[in-house]
Structures are given as C-alpha cells and as structure tokens.
Amino acid sequence: MNPESCPALVLNADYQPLSYFPLSVWPWQEVVKAVCMDRVTILSEYDQEIHSPSMRMRLPSVVALKRYIAPARRPAFTRFNLFLRDRFSCQYCGSRHELTFDHVVPRSRGGLTRWDNVVAACAPCNLTKGGRMPHDCHMHPRIRPHMPTVQELQRNGRAFPPNFLHESWRDFLYWDSELEP
Incomplete structure (x- = not known):
C-alpha cells in the first residue's frame, strides 16, 4: 500500500x-x-x-x-456553500447537472448577491428565468433562500460521503x- x-x-x-x-x-x-x-x-x-x-x-x-x-459562527458566502445549502440541486427543477446560481430578485431589479436572494439553479432554468421575477415566470425556488447555519451545512454535508x-x-x-x- x-x-x-x-x-x-x-x-x-x-x-x-x-x-x-x-x-x-x-x-x-x-x-x-x-x-x-x-x-x-x-x-x-x-x-x-x-x-x-x-x-x-x-x-x-x-x-x-x-x-x-x-x-x-457564520458560514462564508461562497458558491460551494450555496450549493451545499441547496444540496447540490437546482431549486427550480431539482436537476443536479450544470449548476450555477440565480438571483431570485434579479440584479437588474435591485436584487443583491447575498444568502437571502441567491439559489442554486441549473443552466437551463437560469436561462428560462432570465431577468424576470419569480411570479412573472412562475418559477419559485423550492426552498426559501436563507443564510444557513454552520450546523445546517454540516448536516447537508453528511449526505454526500x-x-x-x-x-x-x-x-x-x-x-x-x-x-x-
């Protein structure tokens, strides 16, 4: 060995x-x-x-x-931690492929890049939603975006050995x- x-x-x-x-x-x-x-x-x-x-x-x-x-005490706002919070799945369709992130309230509409406005999204859903508001395109995230706790990220991480x-x-x-x- x-x-x-x-x-x-x-x-x-x-x-x-x-x-x-x-x-x-x-x-x-x-x-x-x-x-x-x-x-x-x-x-x-x-x-x-x-x-x-x-x-x-x-x-x-x-x-x-x-x-x-x-x-x-507070997890860093990183792409990896965002994907971990969202369990590496698109918050619109559940896909685990071609992940990127989406601003629920688009930046063009004043949305900020922070925990409570960003979710994991697959590239096709991100393109479909574009710069529209969730109610305009009938695309609402499966979970409400939020700042996760360190414990939540640890719990989610255990699901991915x-x-x-x-x-x-x-x-x-x-x-x-x-x-x-």
Missing part, C-alpha cells in the same frame, strides 16, 4: 470532524509532522508503516487535535446516523 493512499481523518479536540464536506483529512506527511510536533493524538492507525534511520511508525488513520479550533472512507473512520463519523437492526 502506498503512503499516498493513507490520508488521516482529522478530528477537533472534541472528537468531531473539523468539517464533513469536504471531510477534514490530511495527507500522511502533514499527519506525521503534526505527530512529531505533538499537536495531535493518534486514535487509529493503518497497517502501513513508514520509517527513517532513527524511527519507525505506523501511519495514523485518525487523529484528534490537542487544541480545540472553534468553528466559524467522500470517495474514500477508511473503515477506521466509521467510529468517528456519522454519530447521528440511525443504527442498522
């Missing part, structure tokens, strides 16, 4: 992931550096070992920061998931 395929899940000091989407992971080099600098506690390891002339260690698969990092999930990570993720009978 190549060390490049051994990222580590990074948990905050409270043992919660720093973020769910994208999942907080570090490449093996960063984790080894953090271990050597005594910034993290190793919670789980891969079978893969690395070594130098003076030391040998198994690569960490899960680490927890020793110092707590407070999460942001990453491509790589090592089995050792399962004990530290998705605590609020329903258990299988």
Whole structure:
C-alpha cells in the first residue's frame, strides 16, 4: 500500500470532524509532522508503516487535535456553500447537472448577491428565468433562500460521503446516523 493512499481523518479536540464536506483529512506527511510536533493524538492507525534511520511508525488513520479550533459562527458566502445549502440541486427543477446560481430578485431589479436572494439553479432554468421575477415566470425556488447555519451545512454535508472512507473512520463519523437492526 502506498503512503499516498493513507490520508488521516482529522478530528477537533472534541472528537468531531473539523468539517464533513469536504471531510477534514490530511495527507500522511502533514499527519506525521503534526505527530512529531505533538499537536495531535493518534486514535487509529493503518497497517502501513513508514520509517527513517532513527524511527519507525505506523501511519495514523485518525487523529484528534490537542487544541480545540472553534468553528466559524457564520458560514462564508461562497458558491460551494450555496450549493451545499441547496444540496447540490437546482431549486427550480431539482436537476443536479450544470449548476450555477440565480438571483431570485434579479440584479437588474435591485436584487443583491447575498444568502437571502441567491439559489442554486441549473443552466437551463437560469436561462428560462432570465431577468424576470419569480411570479412573472412562475418559477419559485423550492426552498426559501436563507443564510444557513454552520450546523445546517454540516448536516447537508453528511449526505454526500467522500470517495474514500477508511473503515477506521466509521467510529468517528456519522454519530447521528440511525443504527442498522
């Protein structure tokens, strides 16, 4: 197994992931550096070992920061966070393809680029709506645009698991998931 395929899940000091989407992971080099600098506690390891002339260690698969990092109180207004709030789907037709964003009240009509006026929209719906008001074209967003909480974005992010999930990570993720009978 190549060390490049051994990222580590990074948990905050409270043992919660720093973020769910994208999942907080570090490449093996960063984790080894953090271990050597005594910034993290190793919670789980891969079978893969690395070594130098003076030391040998198994690569960490899960680490927890020793110092707590407070999460942001308000999420940044970014395209990614907007798509995450809207669950990566067009708020007019539900499509998950060719996503862009739409001003519910068009900028040409005084609409501002902010959480309460922008939604994810597929390119065809965005073109169809154009610079018209929702009531003029009978296109109303499925959800009312709003500033999401950090918790809402984390909750939405859990619905989109990453491509790589090592089995050792399962004990530290998705605590609020329903258990299988």
